[in-house]
Amino acid sequence: MLAPHFYHQVIRKTIISFGTLFNNMEVRTKTSAGTNLSVVKVPIAYGPVQKFLARLEQRPELRTEGAARTASSVDLPRMSFEMVGIQYDGSRKVSTMQTFKAVNTASGGLTKTFMPVPYNINIQLNVLAKLNEDALQIVEQILPYFQPSFNLTIDMLDVLGEKKDVPIVLESISFEDNYTDDYLTRREIVYTLNFTAKTYMYGPLPSTDEGLIKKxxxxxxxxxxxxxxxxxxxxxxxxxxxxxxxxxxxxxxxxxxxxxxxxxxxxxxxxxxxxxxxxxxxxxxxxxxxxxxxxxxxxxxxxxxxxxxxxxxxxxxxxxxxxxxxxxxxxxxxxxxxxxxxxxxxxxxxxxxxxx
Structure with missing residues (x-):
């Protein structure tokens, strides 16, 4: 039998932390004099890109500049992200018998647990736009930070105060544009950025009566x-x-x-x-x-x-x-x-x- 119930929300915290990296993107339109004509903050939401594309196909008027906006409107440009896979990473494996102890901040007692297990979380970020210029503005605000990785500090275990730097690695970029379709099809530009978050999974956190090593x-x-x-x-x-x-x-x-x-x-x-x-x-x-x-x-x-x-x-x-x-x-x-x-x-x- 496996251990009793435990849930540290590591995957959830990793996904949320990833999404917050991109919640301040802007698309700016400038006049010939170089002053800002408009500044649009790019919305971002969790979900598959097909969901937003299907919404646009069903209601093409949502892409029209002067159309009335509703609560379910899909504005462009926008971004979406989703988790698309999880794999074990044997290259970061440590001893399976090694343990560490820490003080449980909730109970004040001593907690003993095994070393975390390395896993890679595959995350896909999609940039949707009507104009290639808008999409390129967003992509260029992202790429310089990934060389090819960017470290996120994530609070893995609240009760132990365990924080880890999780590298977010940019693996690949792909581009899709339906401009070759017929004249009745509205243009959809999608940049897809594939990332890998090198995180860790933790097991149960039982209390222990073993003392700390003091000599x-x-x-x-x-x-x-x-x-x-x-x-x-x-x-x-x-x-x-x-x-x-x-x-x-x-x-x-x-x-x-x-x-x-x-x-x-x-x-x-x-x-x-x-x-x-x-x-x-x-x-x-x-x-x-x-x-x-x-x-x-x-x-x-x-x-x-x-x-x-x-x-x-x-x-x-x-x-x-x-x-x-x-x-x-x-x-x-x-x-x-x-x-x-x-x-x-x-x-x-x-x-x-x-x-x-």
Whole structure:
């Protein structure tokens, strides 16, 4: 049995996003002096081009400039678009077993899902006009943006905040003109542009009680003749590191005004501060290089924060392991890295979580 019901509206979002690319086309008629004589916004609607052509054949007066317009009138020039096919794209395939986790913005819980499956959506855009000049105006407003693709950013999964750039590739252009028909047949010019949207399909989004990975450990060994049971000589570990204060602990306050060039300043009490750790004043992150009594020497503007002036009495928050424990999955964070050397002949046991 397949999974329970799910619907992410990915195809619908892709089609709508495609249509909005062309909802601001205009056809302008100019005088001999170069001024605008008329400006007509070209309407666009979803549907097969045959539907609009059939409407014109049934009511040819709808194409007459002076005809009274009704709610069902078909004005020219106009555009139509429709989805004409979907194919799996194996060239963009990734591992079928790879998963990713994210916070569900609706429930606040952790959601785990498999990597999306690549699919190509074939979309046809039709430009209908009475005059070739009108059709060419529309086509020339479209072609320069596709070289041959144009990227659309689409919100694939609202609950996970998953956005992807979907390339819209212009595959081909064809042209049809019935000017060779008899004199009683009204002229219909149709430019057909075929596009491929390289999108992704997502499966169900079940909740999971698995935690996020918060520590990476890699053991190295130099005995290449015994890779299975050889002991580790070097261990590398990396863990998340908070790059902002989360608990507003108000560690101390500034005892002077500091401008953007000051790298050494007094605080009211430095007893709780430690060299080589980070502090936050307003929204600026600093790294403490040394402490002498209550004077700090720092490196400013860490982690891309903006260096600004800070007033006397501004609150200074220490960034501590307690802040690291409060990092949220969607936040930016740094890494604390460590390297250890061993010569005890032990190996790490994942099942026991210790060296044996």
């Amino acid at each position: 990476v450990q890699v053991d190295y060994q130099t005995d290449t003749s015994n890779l299975k049971t050889g002991s580790r000589q070097v261990r590398y570990t990396a863990e998340p590191l908070a790059i902002k204060d989360y608990n507003n602990d108000a560690t101390t306050t500034l005892a002077e005004v500091i401008n953007s060039k000051v790298v050494s300043f007094e605080v009211s009490d430095a007893t709780s501060l430690v060299p080589e750790t980070f502090i936050e004043i307003d929204s600026e992150i600093m790294k403490i290089k040394s402490i002498a009594a209550n004077r700090l020497t720092v490196r400013r503007g860490e982690y891309g924060s903006m260096i600004t002036q800070h007033d006397f009495g501004a609150v200074l928050n220490a960034i501590t392991p307690q802040d690291t424990a409060l990092i949220e999955p969607a936040d930016d964070f740094g890494f604390s890295e460590f390297k250890y050397d061993y010569n005890d002949g032990k190996v790490y046991s994942p099942s026991k979580g210790e060296d044996v």
